[in-house]
Amino acid sequence: MNLARKIFEANNLFNLIEKGDKILIGFSGGVDSVVLSYLLFKLKDVLGIEIGLAHFNHHLREDADEDEAFCIDFAKSLKIPIYVERFDIKSLKGNIEENARKKRYEFLQKTSKKEGYNKIATAHHLDDLAETMILWFVRGGGLKGLSGFKAYKENIIRPLITATKDEIRAFAKEQHLNWKEDYTNYDETISRNLIRHKVIPILKKINPNFLSTVLQESIILQDEEAFLEDYTEHVIKNIDVFDVKSLKQEPRAIQRRIVRKTFGTKTFQKTELVLKLLENAKQIRLSKNKILEVKNGKITLRMI
């Protein structure tokens, strides 16, 4: 039961689980959540915790109800409480993957509150982290995206963050566990699959320790992102961000973050455009009907 060590390793690095925790596990019935649930079930006395499962039936796949039945059976067989909600994600407008994620987390938060759980655990692992970091790098997510998701965020914890998919599958087989395979394929998933099956195997050839490197990078970059954010917030509180002279005295990296926060610029081009006001531009066009202009050393917004 080597994978148990990974839980303790993650705990050592991030302090995810404390004695007395009541943890609600996001449970899809896939191999990751089955392994996480089984592991926490086996370790619950050692860790001094209680656990419950929460299954969100998205009605996205033909076998969604079969999956739900599997989840209920799994919970029953181990005598773990399970909470189930059904929701037709396709009835919502917009990106399916995005909506599914949002609704799933809403359900987890609502259920944990109602049922008295103080933490929510998801089964994200090291391969997920690597894929997320690469996806954000490719799409241009800046330092925040590059640093990946967090091992903990508010009441959400990810105890498998230091375990690889291979280790999780090996554990599932070794323990003769059953799970449901997810064959769904949305847009987000297609990009992720390309990274999973085509990109990461090559990166592992270049660096056989690629996955553990990713974890270290993520820890370092998350701390650097947090510091840059704190520093920026501190500056925003202490200077007049509309005053060209004050803004000009800040380092470029901080100017850029201030502009993004203050003027809501979403693209690199727009942010750089606003920064031109600090050099020589008298006015710039922020959007169709918004003009930023410098008057008496102050940046002001004019609607046209």
Place this chain on the structure above:
Amino acid sequence: MNLARKIFEANNLFNLIEKGDKILIGFSGGVDSVVLSYLLFKLKDVLGIEIGLAHFNHHLREDADEDEAFCIDFAKSLKIPIYVERFDIKSLKGNIEENARKKRYEFLQKTSKKEGYNKIATAHHLDDLAETMILWFVRGGGLKGLSGFKAYKENIIRPLITATKDEIRAFAKEQHLNWKEDYTNYDETISRNLIRHKVIPILKKINPNFLSTVLQESIILQDEEAFLEDYTEHVIKNIDVFDVKSLKQEPRAIQRRIVRKTFGTKTFQKTELVLKLLENAKQIRLSKNKILEVKNGKITLRMI
């Protein structure tokens, strides 16, 4: 001559070339350096610059002397001065690729100084930048590695930084230029080739604007890296970095950078180990014969 615009774009972003510059171009005879030289030759009156070529014959390939002759012919045909040096890289110990790079830059610096050039230009382009950033990401180069190489560093400029390899090749064909292909393959090159031929094409499928995204990421991350470095240096000058209490007050991201600089820790594990002294550890073993210990709130080094 669309590629000329890229030179002006790079200049606009990074102020690489100024009127009156005397620029020595690192000239291998490959398509990148042929295109850079030809472009700067065509633009020299518009830009108000003078140019020269510098060819370093590494004696690495069988056709190294043929390449040298090609370079001299190219320079003669356009009446550009050319400086050539021959050096047998294989005679040096250590990593060939690393030694070649070092010796090449030594030659460029020496020649520019001797012949009165104030800048050195290399033909690195946007694909090179993307490959470099990915290589460092895979190997774990932190924010510095991830931000790639600079468009300018001291007297070295890279005017093709915003141009892609495709654009460079297209220009070379359109202008009926000749060049020498480089078929060498060293270790570094193998990893780079995997990234070039196997990884980047997939990343372009996920984001068709991947290369321009990379350029923006690089600009943002370089500024953030520069700020973090400046901030760290400022802290080092202003606090006693051996004093546990003072060091503890700094953000984790800055603590980590201070530890790397002060104690020369090269790996993530070693750095984190030193950081344990700020929490509860009384002493840690830095290496075989070095122990760091906390005495009266001060970190001290003990040799054993």
